[in-house]
Amino acid sequence: MHYISTRGKVSGIPFSEAVLMGLADDGGLLLPSDIPRLTAGDLAALEKLDYPELAFQIMARFATDIPANDLKDLIDRSYATFTDPDITPVVHKDGLFILELFHGPTLAFKDVALQFLGNLFEYLLTKQDRQLNILGATSGDTGSAAIYGVRGKKNINIFILHPHGKVSKVQELQMTTVTDPNVFNLAIRGTFDDGQAIVKEIFGDVEFKQDYCLGAINSINWARVLAQIVYYFHAWNRVRRQTGCQRITFSVPTGNFGDIFAGYIAKRMGLPIGKLILATNANNILTRFINNGDYSVGDVHPTLSPSMDIQKASNFERYLYYLLQGDSDRLRAAMEEFNLNGRLPVDAQLLKTVREDFASASIDNARTLDTIAGFERQTGYILDPHTATGIAAARELSDGSCPVVCLATAHPAKFPDAVQQATGREPDRPACLEGIENRPRRCEIIDADANIVRDYLRARIALN
Numbered sequence: 001m002h003y004i005s006t007r008g009k010v011s012g013i014p015f016s017e018a019v020l021m022g023l024a025d026d027g028g029l030l031l032p033s034d035i036p037r038l039t040a041g042d043l044a045a046l047e048k049l050d051y052p053e054l055a056f057q058i059m060a061r062f063a064t065d066i067p068a069n070d071l072k073d074l075i076d077r078s079y080a081t082f083t084d085p086d087i088t089p090v091v092h093k094d095g096l097f098i099l100e101l102f103h104g105p106t107l108a109f110k111d112v113a114l115q116f117l118g119n120l121f122e123y124l125l126t127k128q129d130r131q132l133n134i135l136g137a138t139s140g141d142t143g144s145a146a147i148y149g150v151r152g153k154k155n156i157n158i159f160i161l162h163p164h165g166k167v168s169k170v171q172e173l174q175m176t177t178v179t180d181p182n183v184f185n186l187a188i189r190g191t192f193d194d195g196q197a198i199v200k201e202i203f204g205d206v207e208f209k210q211d212y213c214l215g216a217i218n219s220i221n222w223a224r225v226l227a228q229i230v231y232y233f234h235a236w237n238r239v240r241r242q243t244g245c246q247r248i249t250f251s252v253p254t255g256n257f258g259d260i261f262a263g264y265i266a267k268r269m270g271l272p273i274g275k276l277i278l279a280t281n282a283n284n285i286l287t288r289f290i291n292n293g294d295y296s297v298g299d300v301h302p303t304l305s306p307s308m309d310i311q312k313a314s315n316f317e318r319y320l321y322y323l324l325q326g327d328s329d330r331l332r333a334a335m336e337e338f339n340l341n342g343r344l345p346v347d348a349q350l351l352k353t354v355r356e357d358f359a360s361a362s363i364d365n366a367r368t369l370d371t372i373a374g375f376e377r378q379t380g381y382i383l384d385p386h387t388a389t390g391i392a393a394a395r396e397l398s399d400g401s402c403p404v405v406c407l408a409t410a411h412p413a414k415f416p417d418a419v420q421q422a423t424g425r426e427p428d429r430p431a432c433l434e435g436i437e438n439r440p441r442r443c444e445i446i447d448a449d450a451n452i453v454r455d456y457l458r459a460r461i462a463l464n
């Protein structure tokens with residue numbers, strides 16, 4: 001199995017190199033050269049496996065240059081940090097299945113991928129005697145999941161910028177109470193956009209980037225998509241056993257199109273998925289695309305589901321590559337037009353293909369709150385605001401012909417204010433958050449200035 005770039009100028013890359021490369025050198029995104037297709041017999045053989053065994057069977061088909069025992073060990077260690085024995089359990093509530101992806105150390109679905117990526121980075125870097133210094137800006141969820149993914153790992157440091165005083169209290173504490181010596185929290189006096197601009201400027205300084213072995217940990221890394229494919233199979237197994245139905249619909253709260261893209265790959269591998277329901281909040285570019293063929297960027301609106309407050313979905317280019325049937329020249333032209341005019345050209349024929357795989361609804365704040373409140377009244381089960389958008393979209397779009405699995409992407413305790421607003425009470429805190437206010441913290445508050453961050457990196461990386 002080799003990896004190629006969506007833009008057509010990079011090919012023949014082994015899995016390990018694709019993981020360390022992140023973004024392809026031609027500016028495109030990396031994809032496997034072909035997608036392994038599972039037969040009905042293969043699917044039946046996966047049915048009885050527990051989560052780590054299933055993960056191994058799926059991942060081994062893509063990570064062909066990692067010895068089987070090493071891959072098994074990486075997977076076992078990555079999911080040993082989850083608090084539920086089924087890793088991503090499925091619960092049945094009010095006619096819907098809920099795939100709980102929030103039993104990892106930071107209570108959001110990003111742990112499923114980043115626990116694995118952290119171990120994989122450490123393994124590859126140690127083997128090659130290389131160092132990696134991860135630099136990223138976060139508005140909340142990604143930062144803490146990335147920090148927990150690499151804390152205490154050899155050959156890796158992580159530097160995460162967050163806007164001082166502008167992330168939720170729980171999110172801030174989750175990041176700053178990690179005091180391992182390889183973790184550096186920088187609270188900048190500015191906004192998330194200021195943080196992102198600083199990271200972009202530093203990555204643009206190619207010499208500095210190389211000298212200091214800087215790398216990113218964002219959602220375009222293929223290994224993150226790969227780890228997320230697994231739970232579609234896991235949920236399918238569970239729900240099939242319970243209902244006897246072959247075809248299953250998934251509803252996915254979407255921001256950067258990473259999570260739902262993993263479902264699309266699972267479908268191309270042969271998993272009998274009906275529609276993929278794509279839920280957005282007021283930032284609804286992907287809903288407009290699927291429903292009207294209108295892929296044009298607007299301003300980012302802050303909502304109750306902040307991890308979906310995204311306009312340019314970074315994984316979308318991967319889907320576009322398949323939609324254009326692997327024609328990299330056409331893809332490059334489309335991306336150029338998009339970058340120039342903020343619009344992506346699609347014709348009726350393409351749109352028809354899109355609608356065969358996807359349906360979409362945009363759920364505003366009021367409906368998000370109504371959904372949390374209504375679900376709690378009906379079932380006693382508390383949804384987080386991201387998950388609530390997926391539930392509302394599933395209710396709107398499912399025709400009842402097959403069971404629907406809604407991906408629960410965060411634990412409600414991460415967003416207590418929205419839950420309080422909807423239900424009048426705060427959600428219970430899971431054990432990992434107990435007493436978090438009293439733990440030691442490590443964080444530097446600095447001005448939003450790329451030169452200050454650069455000096456900080458120079459000093460720390462020289463020390464390590």
Ligand SMILES: *Cc1c(COP(=O)(O)O)cnc(C)c1O
Pocket residue numbers: 108109110141142219253254255256257258259260307308386409410
């Ligand atoms: C990141 C995130 C999402 C969006 O996932 P994408 O892969 O970016 O589409 C949804 N919900 C939560 C809680 C998240 O943290």
